[in-house]
Structure formats: structure tokens, C-alpha cells
Amino acid sequence: MSMLSPEVEDLIESGEFALLDLIRFDLPGKTVGYHRGGRKFTYNGLLYLPNRYLQPGDLVSAVGVAVTTRTVVFSNIPVTDPEDAVARIEEFNYQNAPVIITSLAGAPNSSTVVGVLVSTIYEIDQVRYNEGAVSGSERTLTMMIDLQPPGRSARGSTGVKRSQAEQQFDNDPADTGLELVATNATIPEEWGQVSR
Numbered sequence: 279m280s281m282l283s284p285e286v287e288d289l290i291e292s293g294e295f296a297l298l299d300l301i302r303f304d305l306p307g308k309t310v311g312y313h314r315g316g317r318k319f320t321y322n323g324l325l326y327l328p329n330r331y332l333q334p335g336d337l338v339s340a341v342g343v344a345v346t347t348r349t350v351v352f353s354n355i356p357v358t359d360p361e362d363a364v365a366r367i368e369e370f371n372y373q374n375a376p377v378i379i380t381s382l383a384g385a386p387n388s389s390t391v392v393g394v395l396v397s398t399i400y401e402i403d404q405v406r407y408n409e410g411a412v413s414g415s416e417r418t419l420t421m422m423i424d425l426q427p428p429g430r431s432a433r434g435s436t437g438v439k440r441s442q443a444e445q446q447f448d449n450d451p452a453d454t455g456l457e458l459v460a461t462n463a464t465i466p467e468e469w470g471q472v473s474r
Contacts, residue, residue, distance in 0.1 A: 290383070297384075298313060299380075300313050300319075302326075311326035311327065312326055316329065332352060345426050346427060347403065377425055380397040402425060403425060406423075408422060
């Protein structure tokens with residue numbers, strides 16, 4: 279069963295469609311969106327800014343309890359636009375702020391959006407800055423934003439007891455595994471030589 283709208287399915291079946299990648303940041307006190315095009319674009323009432331969102335990023339994961347991380351790349355060239363929140367992201371409490379990455383399908387050679395291909399929700403884990411080596415007379419300034427799936431359980435144990443509601447949200451709505459749990463188990467650590 280497909281989760282795509284019939285219009286998007288028909289467009290895909292036609293074999294010819296335009297793809298538009300959007301990214302939306304819901305920073306505390308400011309919502310801002312970016313896309314990889316060359317001019318401003320409005321979608322669902324939000325104005326998406328151009329020319330800063332460089333790469334939609336790759337997913338990196340590992341086996342075990344490691345968290346899947348997606349790193350998106352932005353231009354870090356200074357701008358004076360007060361609406362460009364990523365240019366001044368350090369002014370916000372961005373840790374764990376929601377980020378939505380969406381790929382839209384559109385009619386080819388037009389600005390008409392037909393529907394959503396895929397949309398994924400993440401949270402900001404960290405922001406890193408890269409100042410590239412001088413190449414000729416140019417230096418690249420980029421910013422990498424590491425995103426992770428939402429929810430504390432995605433990031434492994436926090437050492438804090440989870441609530442029943444959080445357990446049910448992350449796993450199964452009928453899960454009662456934490457109903458009678460009061461504390462997390464602790465394991466004493468012994469340092470140095472231990473005489474027994």
C-alpha cells in the first residue's frame with residue numbers, strides 16, 4: 279500500500295517530475311526554511327530561503343545501539359538578512375530543536391508542486407563549522423548540522439528513568455514495561471586493584 283497521494287503516484291509513473299528538497303528548522307522563537315534553489319519559495323505558508331542549503335546530507339549508522347545521524351551542509355558565508363536564522367544559529371538554543379526535511383514532487387519545467395514524496399523529522403544534535411583550505415584565492419566556509427531521530431531513547435540511556443508515556447510513544451502504545459519500575463539499576467565501579 280502506497281502512502282503517496284494518487285497525483286504524486288501518477289506523476290512518478292509518468293517518469294518525468296521535478297524534485298525540490300526543503301529543510302525547515304523550528305528554532306526556539308523562530309521558524310525558518312531553506313531550499314536548494316536560486317530564489318525564494320513559499321510552501322505551506324513558510325518562505326524558504328535560497329542559496330544556503332548546500333547538501334541534504336548522508337545517513338550514517340552503525341549496528342547495536344548507535345544512533346543514525348544525518349549531516350546536512352550549509353553555506354556559512356556571512357549575510358545581513360535578519361530572517362536568515364541559520365546564519366546566526368548560535369543566538370538560539372538550537373539543541374534538540376525539530377528539523378523537518380521534505381522532498382517535494384513537482385511538474386517538470388514549472389513551479390507547480392504536486393505533492394510530498396518523503397518527509398522526515400529530526401532533532402539538532404550539534405553544529406560544526408568547517409573552514410576549508412585556501413584553494414587559489416578562495417576559502418570555503420561551511421557549516422555542518424548533525425541531525426538525529428527525535429526522542430531521548432534514540433540517543434541511548436540518559437541515566438534518568440523514562441516515563442511510561444515516553445516508553446509507549448517510542449515503542450508500543452500498549453507497552454506496560456515501565457509500569458512497576460521505580461529506579462534504574464546501577465552497577466558499582468571498582469577502580470584499581472580489588473582484593474577479595
